[in-house]
Amino acid sequence: MIKTESLTRHFTVKKKTVEAVSGLDLEVRPGELVAFLGPNGAGKSTTLRMLTTLLTPTSGTAEVAGFDVRTNPRDVRARIGYIGQGNGAGHSQRGRDELISQGRAYGLGRVAARSRADELIESLGLAEVADRMVSSLSGGQRRRLDIAMGLIHTPPLLFLDEPSTGLDTQNRVNLQEHIRRLHSDHGTTMVLTTHYLDEADQLAERIVVIDHGKLIADDSPARLKSEHVGDRIVLGFDTAAAAAAAANRAGAFGGRVEVAGATVTISVPEGTQLVPKLLRGLDEAEIPVTAVEVTRPTLDDVFLVLTGRSLREGAAA
Numbered sequence: 360m361i362k363t364e365s366l367t368r369h370f371t372v373k374k375k376t377v378e379a380v381s382g383l384d385l386e387v388r389p390g391e392l393v394a395f396l397g398p399n400g401a402g403k404s405t406t407l408r409m410l411t412t413l414l415t416p417t418s419g420t421a422e423v424a425g426f427d428v429r430t431n432p433r434d435v436r437a438r439i440g441y442i443g444q445g446n447g448a449g450h451s452q453r454g455r456d457e458l459i460s461q462g463r464a465y466g467l468g469r470v471a472a473r474s475r476a477d478e479l480i481e482s483l484g485l486a487e488v489a490d491r492m493v494s495s496l497s498g499g500q501r502r503r504l505d506i507a508m509g510l511i512h513t514p515p516l517l518f519l520d521e522p523s524t525g526l527d528t529q530n531r532v533n534l535q536e537h538i539r540r541l542h543s544d545h546g547t548t549m550v551l552t553t554h555y556l557d558e559a560d561q562l563a564e565r566i567v568v569i570d571h572g573k574l575i576a577d578d579s580p581a582r583l584k585s586e587h588v589g590d591r592i593v594l595g596f597d598t599a600a601a602a603a604a605a606a607n608r609a610g611a612f613g614g615r616v617e618v619a620g621a622t623v624t625i626s627v628p629e630g631t632q633l634v635p636k637l638l639r640g641l642d643e644a645e646i647p648v649t650a651v652e653v654t655r656p657t658l659d660d661v662f663l664v665l666t667g668r669s670l671r672e673g674a675a676a
């Protein structure tokens with residue numbers, strides 16, 4: 360559905376070159392739900408804008424829905440939906456009319472546009488607000504209307520640039536549920552950008568981590584976490600000597616073992632499965648454990664391991 364090779368986009372700002380996207384190699388298969396995750400300025404939107412033909416690549420190639428973005432932009436555009444960061448929907452029309460106009464603009468007949476609009480109003484939970492002026496809708500409702508606009512021509516591929524930025528938690532969860540359902544009910548391939556770690560984690564089947572314009576990891580959330588970070592088992596003991604003895608034995612189970620005072624931390628891919636064996640072994644060796652805690656990694660831990668920086672701090676900044 361998407362294939363890029365060395366996709367690159369530079370900008371010149373005050374005679375300096377900004378490498379917004381550098382040499383991106385990416386493949387998205389039909390039906391996937393992929394999130395581009397990265398801090399502000401990582402190059403997520405620039406990538407999306409190239410894939411949606413809104414921006415010309417400086418170099419490299421991108422094929423989207425079977426067509427080259429550079430040589431066949433019109434063919435690409437006819438086969439994709441794009442929901443940008445701003446508001447797609449106008450303000451002075453009713454939501455339903457806005458949708459129908461959009462459908463007509465994409466070449467649907469009057470009847471087809473109307474019935475497609477009704478279908479989307481239903482599936483995106485807009486029935487109660489579709490006849491209100493767009494200007495009176497809440498942020499979450501408007502975002503859902505934007506998504507309906509992007510889907511009016513039933514594209515097999517939908518791009519969403521930070522769909523839930525600016526929404527409160529409840530609206531965000533609600534929107535994610537709609538995105539998930541659209542994806543599972545219609546098999547629409549979806550590519551979205553986000554800097555919300557939880558959103559990428561819960562929504563995406565696959566996460567492409569982008570930093571400084573480069574792809575630094577690409578996998579399912581679970582595999583990114585187990586491969587790059589793993590679980591952390593923290594064991595407490597009465598004395599540092601007991602901790603040292605325990606660390607000695609724990610070494611046999613693999614993983615990284617660290618001792619700090621009377622605490623031993625073991626980093627392994629599947630911590631919960633190891634704990635019973637570990638405790639049995641320590642019990643047999645008569646080393647009493649006073650506390651056990653297993654912490655599972657977050658995507659922020661993954662980002663920290665990959666870049667030395669926290670995505671959370673970046674987002675806050």
Ligand SMILES: Nc1ncnc2c1ncn2[C@@H]1O[C@H](COP(=O)(O)OP(=O)(O)OP(=O)(O)O)[C@@H](O)[C@H]1O
Nearest residue numbers: 370372377379398399400401402403404405406554
């Ligand atoms: N039109 C432009 N002119 C100059 N520089 C640009 C332009 N668009 C993007 N950039 C720069 O390219 C880099 C990547 O920006 P981009 O918007 O793609 O990042 P992003 O990951 O989408 O960030 P955010 O999460 O904040 O939207 C940034 O350094 C940005 O300042």
